[in-house]
Amino acid sequence: MTNAVAIAAPTGSTRKAGNYVYVASIVLLCAWVIVPLYFLFINTLSSPEAVNSFPKSFIPEFDLGSLTFFAGFNGMLTALKNSVLVAGMTMVLSIVIGAPAGYALSRFDFRGKEVFRMLVLLTRAFPLPLLALPLAVLFIRTGLDDTAFGLALVHTTLAIPFAVLITFSLFSGIPVELEEAAWTLGCTRFTAFTKVILPLILPGITASAIFAFVISWNEVFAAAVLTIENRTLPAFLLQTLGEAPLHLKFAGGFILVVPALIFIFAVRKYLFAMWGIANR
Amino acid sequence: MNARILPYLLILPVTLFLGVFFLYPFVLVAQQAFSTGGGFTLDNFRDVVSYWKFPISLKNTLLLAALVVPVQLALSLLMATMVSRMQRGRDMVLYIWTIPLGISDLAAGIIWLAIFEQSGFLNSMMSGLGVIDRPVNFLSYQHPGIVFLAIALAEIWRATAIMLVILVAGIGLIPKEYYEAAEVFGASRWKQFLRITLPMLRPSLQTALILRVVLAFEVFAVVAALGGTLFPVLMGEIYSYQFDLQNNGAAAALALIVLAISIGFTLIILRVLRVPKGATI
Numbered sequence: 001m002t003n004a005v006a007i008a009a010p011t012g013s014t015r016k017a018g019n020y021v022y023v024a025s026i027v028l029l030c031a032w033v034i035v036p037l038y039f040l041f042i043n044t045l046s047s048p049e050a051v052n053s054f055p056k057s058f059i060p061e062f063d064l065g066s067l068t069f070f071a072g073f074n075g076m077l078t079a080l081k082n083s084v085l086v087a088g089m090t091m092v093l094s095i096v097i098g099a100p101a102g103y104a105l106s107r108f109d110f111r112g113k114e115v116f117r118m119l120v121l122l123t124r125a126f127p128l129p130l131l132a133l134p135l136a137v138l139f140i141r142t143g144l145d146d147t148a149f150g151l152a153l154v155h156t157t158l159a160i161p162f163a164v165l166i167t168f169s170l171f172s173g174i175p176v177e178l179e180e181a182a183w184t185l186g187c188t189r190f191t192a193f194t195k196v197i198l199p200l201i202l203p204g205i206t207a208s209a210i211f212a213f214v215i216s217w218n219e220v221f222a223a224a225v226l227t228i229e230n231r232t233l234p235a236f237l238l239q240t241l242g243e244a245p246l247h248l249k250f251a252g253g254f255i256l257v258v259p260a261l262i263f264i265f266a267v268r269k270y271l272f273a274m275w276g277i278a279n280r
Numbered sequence: 281m282n283a284r285i286l287p288y289l290l291i292l293p294v295t296l297f298l299g300v301f302f303l304y305p306f307v308l309v310a311q312q313a314f315s316t317g318g319g320f321t322l323d324n325f326r327d328v329v330s331y332w333k334f335p336i337s338l339k340n341t342l343l344l345a346a347l348v349v350p351v352q353l354a355l356s357l358l359m360a361t362m363v364s365r366m367q368r369g370r371d372m373v374l375y376i377w378t379i380p381l382g383i384s385d386l387a388a389g390i391i392w393l394a395i396f397e398q399s400g401f402l403n404s405m406m407s408g409l410g411v412i413d414r415p416v417n418f419l420s421y422q423h424p425g426i427v428f429l430a431i432a433l434a435e436i437w438r439a440t441a442i443m444l445v446i447l448v449a450g451i452g453l454i455p456k457e458y459y460e461a462a463e464v465f466g467a468s469r470w471k472q473f474l475r476i477t478l479p480m481l482r483p484s485l486q487t488a489l490i491l492r493v494v495l496a497f498e499v500f501a502v503v504a505a506l507g508g509t510l511f512p513v514l515m516g517e518i519y520s521y522q523f524d525l526q527n528n529g530a531a532a533a534l535a536l537i538v539l540a541i542s543i544g545f546t547l548i549i550l551r552v553l554r555v556p557k558g559a560t561i
Contacts, residue, residue: 026362030376036437037379039394039401054415055404097293104290108283116291123302124491127498127542129515130535131301133522134308157301164294189286218384220501221515225522234386234501241504246397249505253390260382268375272449 037257044254048247070251079236080255082148083217086232089152090216091209094159095167099205102167107176123161131157132222139226146228154222159212166208166270170201207270210263217259309539312532324533328521337512344428344513345496348435352492353485355436356443361473364451374448381441388438389505393419396430396506419506427507434502439495443488450484451477486553493549494542514538 042058043051047065050057070076104110105117132154136145144150174197182192223235231239237252244252264271316323328334359377363370380388395401396418403415418426454477462472478485500515514534521531 022362025358026366026373029359029362030373032437033376033379036391036395040391043394052399054399055407056399056401058401058404097297100290101294104287108287108290110284110287113287116295119298120294123298124494126302127494127538128302129498129500130309130518130539131305133518133528133531133535134305134312135301136522137312137528138305138308153301157298160294160297214382218382218387220384220386221498221519224519234384237386237390238501238504242508246399249390250394253387253394256387257383257391260384260387261379264379264382265375268371268378271378271381271445272452 040250040253040257043247043250046247048245051247051250052245066247066251067254070248070255073248075231075236076233076252079231079233082227082230083233085148086152086155086223087213087216089149090155090159091213093152093156094163094212095205095209097156098160098163098208099167101164102169103171105164105168106171120161120164123157128158129219129221129225132225136225145226146230148230151223151226151232152216154226155216155219156212158219158222159215162211162215163208166211167201167205170204170208171197174200204270207267210267214260214263218256309532309535312529313536316529324529325537328530328533328537333512333517337514337517340428340511341497341499341513341515344432344435344499345493347432348439349489349492349496351432351436352440352443353489355440356447356488359440359444360447360451361477363448377444378441380438381445383438384501385438385499386501386505388434389502392430392434392437392502393505396426419508419510421510424510427510430506431499431503431511434506435496435499438502439492442495443492446484446488446491447481450481454480482553486549489549489553490546493545497538497542497545 042056042060044066045060045062045064046057047061047063048069049065050061050063051066101116101120105113135150135154139145139147139150144153178196178200179192182196183189187195218234220234220238223232224238227235233252233256237244237249237256241249313324314320314322363374363377366373383391393400397403398415398417398419400418402418403412406412407415416423419430420427458476458480459472462476467475498515499513500519503511503513503516515538518531518534518538521527521534
C-alpha cells in the first residue's frame with residue numbers, strides 16, 4: 001500500500017511543474033473563448049469610422065455610433081422585435097407541449113414508452129432546419145407563411161426534444177413520495193401537482209424555457225427560408241451580409257450574443273443536469 | 281383520472297406536434313424531391329448532382345467536418361477531464377467555457393470576421409509586430425487556405441461547448457471508486473483516462489458525436505459570414521436553390537442527400553461506439 005502510493009505520487013518538483021501547466025492551459029482555454037468575444041465588444045463600442053479604420057485599437061473607445069447606426073438601420077428594429085416575438089412563442093409552446101410529456105416519462109410506465117422516447121431522441125439526430133423547406137410550401141397553403149407564429153412552430157420542433165428531456169430529468173429528481181403524501185392528505189392528482197410539484201420545479205422549468213428561447217433566438221436557416229417581410233434578426237443579418245457595412249454586422253452580432261451570455265449564465269446550474277440524463 | 285389513460289394524454293401533444301412538424305415534413309420533402317410536377321422522377325437528383333458546385337460543396341462540407349469534429353472531440357475531452365479534477369473556480373471556468381453554447385453560428389461567424397477581415401484584429405496585430413506592411417485581405421479567393429482555417433476556427437470555437445457539456449455530465453456519472461481503486465494500484469492519470477474515463481464515457485461520447493456530426497453537416501451561417509461564395513457548402517447550396525433559383529424540387533433533393541449523409545454517419549457512430557447490453561453505469 002505505502003509502496004503503491006509512493007509510486008503514484010510524483011516528486012515535488014514535477015508535480016509543481018505539472019500544476020503550472022494545468023493552470024496555464026485552463027487560463028489559455030478561457031482566453032480562447034473570451035478574446036474573440038472581446039474583439040466583437042471592441043468593434044461594437046467603437047464609432048463606425050474606427051471600425052473601418054486600420055490598424056485597430058485593442059481598447060474600445062466606448063462610442064455608441066455603431067449601435068445607433070444599427071438601431072437606425074431600416075428594418076433592424078422590426079427584425080429584433082420579430083426575433084423576440086418568435087423566441088417568446090417558441091418558449092411558451094415548447095414548455096406547454098413538452099412538459100406534460102416529461103412528466104409522463106418520469107412518473108408512468110406505459111406501453112410504447114420506449115417508442116415515444118426514441119421518437120423524441122430521433123429528432124435530435126436529424127438536421128431539423130431542413131424541414132423548413134417543405135413547410136414553406138405547406139405554410140403558404142395555410143396562410144402561415146411569413147408569420148412569426150409559423151416560424152415559432154418550426155423552432156418549437158427544434159426545442160421540444162430538449163424541453164421533454166429536461167423536464168423529464170427535473171421531474172425524476174423529485175421523489176414520487178412527495179406527491180403520494182399530498183394525495184393522502186386529500187389532494188387530487190392535479191392539486192398535488194400545482195401545490196407541491198410545481199413550486200419545486202419552477203426554477204428548472206424556467207431554465208428549460210430560457211433554453212428554448214435561445215434555440216429560437218439563434219436559429220438562422222429556417223428563419224431565412226420561412227420569412228420574407230417579417231425577418232428575424234439572424235435572418236435579416238444573413239440577408240444583409242453581402243452589402244452591409246462592417247459596423248452594422250458587428251453591432252448586429254453583438255446584439256445576437258448579449259442575450260445568449262445572460263441566458264447561459266442564468267441556466268448554468270441546470271446545463272449539466274439536463275444533459276446528464278438526456279444522455280441515456 | 282384513470283392512471284392508464286393519463287400518460288397517453290400527457291404525451292399526446294408532443295406526439296401530435298412531432299407528427300405534424302417532424303414526420304409529415306419528411307414525407308413532403310421526399311415528395312418534392314422525387315417529383316417535378318409530373319410523376320415519380322429522379323431528375324431533381326440528377327440536376328443537383330451534376331451541377332458543378334455539388335462536388336465542391338460536398339467536399340468542403342466533409343473536409344470541414346473531418347477537421348473540426350476530431351479537434352473538438354480532443355479539446356472537449358481535455359477540457360472535461362481538466363474540469364473534473366478542479367477544486368476551486370470550477371463553476372466560473374465552466375461558465376466561461378460554455379458561453380459559446382448560447383452563441384449562434386451567425387454571431388460566431390461575425391465574431392471571427394472581426395479577427396480575419398482586412399482591417400481586422402489579426403492584420404492589426406501582424407502589422408503591429410511588423411510582419412506585414414499593408415493589411416492583407418485574408419478572406420478572398422487568393423487565400424482559400426485561410427478562408428478554410430477561419431471557418432474551421434469559428435466552428436471549433438463555437439461548437440466545442442456542446443460536446444463539453446455532454447462529456448462533463450457523463451464524467452460526473454462515473455463512480456469515484458473506480459479512480460480510487462486505480463490510484464491504489466498505482467495507475468497513472470493517463471492510464472486512468474484510457475482505462476476508466478474513456479470506456480465509461482462511451483454513451484456520452486456517442487451522444488456528443490452524433491449531435492456534433494449532424495450539426496457539422498448543417499454548417500451554414502458561419503460560412504456565409506466568413507467565406508460567402510468563396511467556400512460553397514451543402515446547406516448554402518440548398519439555401520440558394522430555394523431562394524435564388526426558386527427551385528424547390530432541387531432544394532428538397534439536396535436536403536435528402538444531406539439527410540442521408542447525416543443518418544449514415546449517425547449509424548456508423550452508433551455501431552462503432554455501441555454500448556454492450558447491461559454495461560451501463
